[in-house]
Amino acid sequence: MARRGWFDRLMDALNRIPRPAMALGTLGLFTAAMVDPAWFAARMAGIALVPxxxxxxxxxxxxxxxxxxxxxxxxxxxxxxxxxxxxxxxxxxQVRDVEALRSPAVSANGEEVDMPRIADRSENPALADWQAAR
CATH class of the missing domain: 1.20.5 (Single alpha-helices involved in coiled-coils or other helix-helix interfaces)
Structure with a gap:
């Protein structure tokens, strides 16, 4: 993702304001109508005058x-x-490469090929000491 400057981040932040503001404003109007119906009615009468x-x-x-x-x-x-x-x-x-490590190798003509194994656990002195300690 491209690096963005402070102005781009500020504009993104400002673009996120209108929808929550409208939703919270609408809830505020319902609350105002319940708390002070006369005040709310006066404001709505003013809005009714907008052409x-x-x-x-x-x-x-x-x-x-x-x-x-x-x-x-x-x-x-x-x-x-x-x-x-x-x-x-x-x-x-990449998935095929990983799967190839899991399954036996196959030559071009379809025959299995013996792959050299990674060091056997018995050849690892630290692992042998740890297993002996358990």
Missing amino acids: EPLWWLLGAIVSFYFGARHQAKGQELQRDLAATMAAVPEVIR
């Missing part, structure tokens, strides 16, 4: 904000998936 074109403008801004963010995140996901798919052949090769 309809302004509501359309607000809706467009919010829609474009979330739509653009959704598209950017979708494209980032596609890039990550493409990078992962590009790495699949290397992972398959």
Whole structure:
């Protein structure tokens, strides 16, 4: 993943604010309506005076904000998936190499070949001392 500067991290942090703020604000409105109905009614009467074109403008801004963010995140996901798919052949090769260590070696003509074994446990003095101590 590419290194990102402080400005990019700040912008990402600011981009995470609107959705939780709207959700918590809505819960706050419900709470305010229950705590002080007269205060809440006065605020809602003020909101009712907002002209309809302004509501359309607000809706467009919010829609474009979330739509653009959704598209950017979708494209980032596609890039990550493409990078992962590009790495699949290397992972398959590594898995085959590891599996080859586990199973007996097979020559090109299909016959098993004796592979030299890694040091036998009896040849390891530290392991022999440890087993004797147990």
